[in-house]
Structures are given as structure tokens and as C-alpha cells.
Amino acid sequence: MRWKRPTPLHCWLLIGLLVAAEAVPIDKIKPIDVEMPAQETMEPHDTGLYYDRYLREVIDVLETDKHFRKKLQTADIEEIKAGKLSKELNLVSHMVRSKLDELKRQEVARLRMLIKAKMDVHQGKDIKIDHHALLKQFDHLNHQNPHSFESEDLEMLIKTATSDLENYDRDRHEEFKQYEMLKEHERREYLKTLDDVRRKEEEMRFEEMKKKHRDHPKVHHPGSKDQLKEVWEETDGLDPEDFDPKTFFKLHDSNGDKFLDEQELEALFTKELEKIYDPNNEEDDMVEMEEERLRMREHVMNEVDINKDRLISLEEFLKASEKRDFTDPENWETLDQQDLYSESELRQFESRLAKQQDELNMKSHNLMKQHQELQSQHNQLQVQKHELYQAMQQMEQKKQGQKGPKIELKFHPVKQDSTPPEDVNSPIPMKAKALDNVHNLIQDRAHDPVQDLYPATTGAPRHDEPLH
């Protein structure tokens, strides 16, 4: 199991990036006191939402409208979330509206294709689909009106994307918990297959692994001065004595948008995570490492992001660096010190798993039955085919039997000196024999012209007999 690289940014973060890009030219935001890494483009990261492309395209098109762009620059996040920006849609140019209509029609068509594909998989082809009813499940556009993009569509898009992204981390935690429970379930099932001695050995080995995993250097509290100084020194290669929060912020704002976003923040924890996790160690699970990274990022965002836009501004960062917690933080409890699930949660999980297994077994049984029925039908068809072939062969032989003599005649021409076949009982050469006789008779007559005057049957007088 592998985690998808976390990329949850708010749709208003995308809008925010556009605002920031407009407000401050990129070349003016480079810090002057340190050498900066190459600036990336201002392209926002993939949000990970299934309608990410639609969301981006809508924002791109809106951004081409002067009036709307101006409103974007002056609106704050709360206003955007409250839907105030959506009302401005009525004032954008006709061309922009037409482009948005087209985008919406494309999105509806895409959703319809998704529905169709899903139905084909679950219920087989040729099922009549009620697209109108099924489109209700999508909240990022108004399905009642599939042809035009209205202010309601923009409002729904912003609200849904905001809500989906806020739930993104929660869903990832839940997915991780299920992963851990599955691991434990499989371990316990494996133990059941062992005898007492081997089970004890295996349990001892498991405890040793856990102990080995927990034995790692001290992890600094995420976002604390010690943690950031370690990055400053080991990753950036700078003198710890020169540590300066403002310079640190500018150094790690990789895309130069004047904010530390979630990805830029998560990159700061790699050094800490490497203390706990090594991909070469059997006892270190790299899926757990990504969960730990997520926990660290969430913790720092909660502490530092005052306006809750999921972005850390320089102002917020500097304010946090003045707090007492920055220099004197509590100990950070790593994932291996947490209870990830209770026994009762594990039992519930196992019972769900057993139910799913039963359903799968039932499906597999039905498929096997269908396969056997098809095999039997196939065999019956093969037998019928063979019988039909035999019947055709018999008919052909019969036909050949009736037409046989003509074939014999064709390939056995009568010769002058030919003699009748010895086997007179053979049915096929009979006609040939008769013809031979006729031929001989003609030959005889050729030597006796008198025979020509009298039919052979009446008995013509012999030439040595006297004529009357």
C-alpha cells in the first residue's frame, strides 16, 4: 500500500495564488540576503480532487475577465467562502460566460461517462441509466441545469472543494488506521496457524521489532527552533549561529509565492522522519512515516496558520517564532507512542472484513457456477456439431454411391484390344463390358458388308449360302 503524495490545497488557495501572482511580480519576491534555489513556476499543485481539472479551468477562465480578476484581488478568503464572489459572475463578459458554459457541459459529459462506466462494471451493459438521478451525487455543479454555468455553479464549486479538501486529511487518517488494523489482523491470523513453540517465538520476534523501531534519536518538536535549525544546518548547509527565521522562510518558500503551503511545510520534516524511518529496516514501515509527516504538518498548521487559509504567511511565521513554545517546546510524541485503535475497533473491523470476504466468496461461487454451466453448454454444442458432421459425411457417401459409374467411365476408356474385366460381379464395370460387346460387334460388321443390309436380329443369309 502506498500513499498518494499529499496535495490538498483549497480551491481558494488556487484563487489566492492568482491574487498573489498578480499583486507581486515573481522577480520582486526573491530574498536578497541568501542565494535562492531556482524558482518554480506559479502553477498550483494538483488538489487531488476528482474534479481538479474542472476547478482549475473555471478559475483560469474567470481570471481572464478584468472585472472578476479585480474582485479576486480585493476579496478575502471569508468573503469567497461565503459565496460573495459568486455573485460577481453576473457581471463578467459574454465570452467568459460562454467559455464557462462549455466547461460545464464538458464536465457534465465526463460525469455521465463515469456513471456509465461504473454501471457497466456493476450491472453489465445495456442497462438503462437515469443520468439525471445519478448526477445528484455530485455537489460541485448544479446538475438541474447541465447546459449553462451560473453563479450557483461557482458557489457550489467553491463550497464543495473547500469541504472536500478539509475532509481530505481526515480520510487519510482513517485509511491509515484501517491499514494498521489489517496488518494486525493478518498477524493474528498467521499466529493461529503456528504451534505453541513457534507462536511464542514469533511473538517475541514481533516485540523485538517494535522495540527496535522505537529506538531512535530524539525527534524535535515540529516547527520548533531546534527542528528548523537542524534543517538550516544539515539540509541548507548554513551556520547554526546565523539562524534567522525570516531568511529560513524565504529559503523554503520553494515556489516563491510568499507562503509556505502544505507541501513546502511537509518537506521540512524529512530530516526528523529519517531519524525514525529507514526503508532498509524491516521494523520501519514507510506507510507509517507518511502518517507521521501528515501529523507534523497538521500540528504546525494548527499552531501557526492564524487565519486558517492553510497557508503560512511570513507574518504568521515570524509571530510563531516569537512564542515561548518556539524555543521551549513540549516533547513530541511520535506515532509509535500512540494507540492507533482500540481492541473493540479492531473487532468491528474484523467483522466487516469477514462480511466482505463472505460476499466475495459468494460472488466467486456464482462465477464458478456460471463458468461450469457455460462449459457444459459448450460441450453439448461440440457433440451436436460432431453428430451433424457425421450425418453430412454419410449423405455425401450415399451421393457418391449414386454417381459412381460415370466416374469409372471417364477414367477407363475402351481400347480396341481391351478385354472385359475379370470380376463380372462388380457393379461398376458392367456398362463398360456391354459397351465392349457393342464395339466388338461393330468391328465384326466392318469385315462383312452383307451384315450392313440385314439387321443382326433377323439373321441375314450367309454369303457362302446360295441366293434365292
Ligand SMILES: [Ca+2]
Ligand atoms: Ca510557497
Ligand SMILES: [Ca+2]
Ligand atoms: Ca495563513
